[in-house]
Amino acid sequence: MSPYREKTEPAAANAPNLFVRKLASFGGLSAEDIRDLALASSDIRRLPADDVITAEGDTPTRAHAVIEGFACRYKTFPDGTRQIVDFLVPGDLCDGHALFLAAMDHTVGTLSPCLVAYVPHKVLLDLTETHPAIARVLWWSALVQESIAREWIGNIGRRAGEQRLGHLVCELCFRLDAVGLGHEGRYNLPLTQTDLADAIGFSTVHTNRTLQKLRKRGLLSFEGGTLVVVDLPRLEALSGFDRTYLHPRSDAAKRPS
Amino acid sequence: MSPYREKTEPAAANAPNLFVRKLASFGGLSAEDIRDLALASSDIRRLPADDVITAEGDTPTRAHAVIEGFACRYKTFPDGTRQIVDFLVPGDLCDGHALFLAAMDHTVGTLSPCLVAYVPHKVLLDLTETHPAIARVLWWSALVQESIAREWIGNIGRRAGEQRLGHLVCELCFRLDAVGLGHEGRYNLPLTQTDLADAIGFSTVHTNRTLQKLRKRGLLSFEGGTLVVVDLPRLEALSGFDRTYLHPRSDAAKRPS
DNA sequence: CGTTTGATTGACACGAGTCAACACCAGTGG
DNA sequence: CCACTGGTGTTGACTCGTGTCAATCAAACG
Numbered sequence: 001m002s003p004y005r006e007k008t009e010p011a012a013a014n015a016p017n018l019f020v021r022k023l024a025s026f027g028g029l030s031a032e033d034i035r036d037l038a039l040a041s042s043d044i045r046r047l048p049a050d051d052v053i054t055a056e057g058d059t060p061t062r063a064h065a066v067i068e069g070f071a072c073r074y075k076t077f078p079d080g081t082r083q084i085v086d087f088l089v090p091g092d093l094c095d096g097h098a099l100f101l102a103a104m105d106h107t108v109g110t111l112s113p114c115l116v117a118y119v120p121h122k123v124l125l126d127l128t129e130t131h132p133a134i135a136r137v138l139w140w141s142a143l144v145q146e147s148i149a150r151e152w153i154g155n156i157g158r159r160a161g162e163q164r165l166g167h168l169v170c171e172l173c174f175r176l177d178a179v180g181l182g183h184e185g186r187y188n189l190p191l192t193q194t195d196l197a198d199a200i201g202f203s204t205v206h207t208n209r210t211l212q213k214l215r216k217r218g219l220l221s222f223e224g225g226t227l228v229v230v231d232l233p234r235l236e237a238l239s240g241f242d243r244t245y246l247h248p249r250s251d252a253a254k255r256p257s
Numbered sequence: 258m259s260p261y262r263e264k265t266e267p268a269a270a271n272a273p274n275l276f277v278r279k280l281a282s283f284g285g286l287s288a289e290d291i292r293d294l295a296l297a298s299s300d301i302r303r304l305p306a307d308d309v310i311t312a313e314g315d316t317p318t319r320a321h322a323v324i325e326g327f328a329c330r331y332k333t334f335p336d337g338t339r340q341i342v343d344f345l346v347p348g349d350l351c352d353g354h355a356l357f358l359a360a361m362d363h364t365v366g367t368l369s370p371c372l373v374a375y376v377p378h379k380v381l382l383d384l385t386e387t388h389p390a391i392a393r394v395l396w397w398s399a400l401v402q403e404s405i406a407r408e409w410i411g412n413i414g415r416r417a418g419e420q421r422l423g424h425l426v427c428e429l430c431f432r433l434d435a436v437g438l439g440h441e442g443r444y445n446l447p448l449t450q451t452d453l454a455d456a457i458g459f460s461t462v463h464t465n466r467t468l469q470k471l472r473k474r475g476l477l478s479f480e481g482g483t484l485v486v487v488d489l490p491r492l493e494a495l496s497g498f499d500r501t502y503l504h505p506r507s508d509a510a511k512r513p514s
Numbered sequence: 515c516g517t518t519t520g521a522t523t524g525a526c527a528c529g530a531g532t533c534a535a536c537a538c539c540a541g542t543g544g
Numbered sequence: 545c546c547a548c549t550g551g552t553g554t555t556g557a558c559t560c561g562t563g564t565c566a567a568t569c570a571a572a573c574g
Contacts, residue, residue: 026357057501075411078497083411097400100283100393105404105502129389136357139396142403143354147362149406154332154340156414157458160529192552201414203531208554223553240335244314245362417561449520460563465522480521481571 017041018179019065019117022091023137025249033131040127041065041117049190053108053116054095060104062120064094069114070190074198075106084199086148087111087172091179096142099124112190144247151245156201159240162217164200165210166239169220173229174243185229189222274298275436276322276374279348280394282506290388297384298322298374306447310365310373311352317361319377321351326371327447331455332363341456343405344368344429348436353399356381369447401504408502413458416497419474421457422467423496426477430486431500442486446479 016024016038024034044067047053053071054060071088085106088094094108099121110116128135148171155167172189176182197207214220219235221228229235273281273295281291301324304310310328311317328345342363345351351365356378367373385392405428412424429446433439454464471477476492478485486492 073407075407075415077411077415081415083414085407085410097403100397100400101404101504103501103504105504106407132386132389132392135389135392135396139392139399140357142396142399143357146354146399146403146406147358149403149410150330150332150342150363153342153406153409153413154334156410157340158334158338194552204552205532205554206530209530212554244360247358247360247362450522451520461520462522462564463562466562469522 017044017065017067017117018091019067019093022179023134023141026137026140027249028133028136030133033133036127036131037134040123041119043118044115045118047110047114047116049110049112049114051110051114053110054098054104056104056107058098058104059102060095060098060121062118063096063099063124064108065117065119066090066092066094067115067117070111071108071114071116072111072195072199073106073108082198083201084195085152086145087175087199089172089175089179090181093138093141096138096145099138111195147245147247161210162213163239164202165196165207166214166219166235167241168196168200169214169227169229170232170236170239170241171246172227173232174246174248178246178248185232187227187229188225189227190225274301274322274324274374275348276324276350279436280391280398283394283397284506285390285393287390290390293384293388294391297380298376300375301372302375304367304371304373306367306369306371308367308371310367311355311361313361313364315355315361316359317352317355317378319375320353320356320381321365322374322376323347323349323351324372324374327368328365328371328373329368329452329456330363330365339455340458341452342409343402344432344456346429346432346436347438350395350398353395353402356395368452404502404504418467419470420496421459422453422464423471423476423492424498425453425457426471426484426486427489427493427496427498428503429484430489431503431505435503435505442489444484444486445482446484447482 016034019041020034020038023029023037029037053064056075066088068090071092071094072084073086073088073094074082074084076082088108094116095104098104124138128138151171155164159167173182173185173187176187176189181187193207193211194204196202196211197204200207202210211222214235215222217238219229219231219238221230235241273291276298277291277295280286280294286294304326310321313332323345325347328349328351329341330343330345330351331339331341333339345365351373352361355361381395385395408428412421416424430439430442430444433444433446438444450464450468451461453459453468454461457464459467468479471492472479474495476486476488476495478487492498
């Protein structure tokens, strides 16, 4: 874990953090865009695990981006169950939609201790007006989020058992790889089986049994917050995973003209 | 059904169609913005039912908006099943994400005969550069789409039986009402039970039986392409429906400053 | 009229939920 | 140092919601 950063720490103020680097990966940002974006997201704070970043129903006045650690979006239901609708890995913007939509329709909370950048809406909105390229990359990131959400609908609606869980694991691998976390199939992933269950719409018991099946197939292991994917290609094949929906930079989003 | 419109029909060229009116409802568009947007989307063509507007894997060079009729987004699976991930009602943009994302990660197809506006990407991109307010409303519409997708994840992942189907019906009611379609709980909805099943992740048989239960409760009827919602408040209560996620204009998105 | 598409019904199988108990581990406090 | 606690993972037994398969029916259609 990196040390707590003072929000006024001068060295960190201009250095592009993971949030900025992820946006920059889309392309089209000038050095000035990147500098100003880094400046805008230099107020970075430490949050404990299981903390709420933005609650359902809120009308936040600032945006948040995960710099380090894991968070998720979830909806809670009257009967107490919850549905995780997305995981947030380092670099992800937590609540970009709140920039234009009045009320949060879901909660964003940490799953592990996190470093989170606080960016006032006013600052971000001003940036989008003075730096059109920044508006464009934020828009782009919303589109990728949308694509991921649609994939989840298909995963939960049509895939069963091992495929469903396997698909989620594949997605996490690729998203973590994309930000340079994880090496040789090992990922530090502070999720409980209950978290996984809430994400794929299974009960914890069934998630546990499904995890065992994948383990017995020699595809992965998952203990104590460490995910080890033994054979990613086979897991992808089993799960029907196709990375297209993640729109990875390498195989090319369109570049702004 | 309205008559076929020639793409060069002068009277229609500048009149804001439903697509433009929906975007304008977000606010912030000047008369000039609206005029130019209407002009850009004046190439309107008729498509038959069950036609593909944009196929998975495509890299389209134009955007499409439904002006009249119904369409849907769906993903197909190796075993032949499909998952509908969103319905498109008049006014909806079919493939706004393709403006920045290279490949379509799902197919968009018509469910009924449709009038569809064809807007070349180049035209739309130019508009976003010369008319910042247009960029903003398109971004906004992507955020609403994202919110709807998340709600579907929760619906499919955590709600069962009548709640799940009822929730979808409620959403369709509100979205149709928002564009002025449907009166006193009657909606012209050219969906088959198979379509509904593919949307909520049920089999057609189970969808049929669930529909019967809702009918026996006196909440709705659905025959021959006409949905009649007898008691929307009770259906909402049963389904745990909360319209917040649709971010209706009336209870206030934030207006651009 | 045959044909086709969509709705409906019944019988049966199975995936997944529920409930309950237990194991294991890390804290925590006496 | 040990008892106690709470969180997480694991297992078994049982139930039940949904899927599957197949047949029938009604309406639309060429």
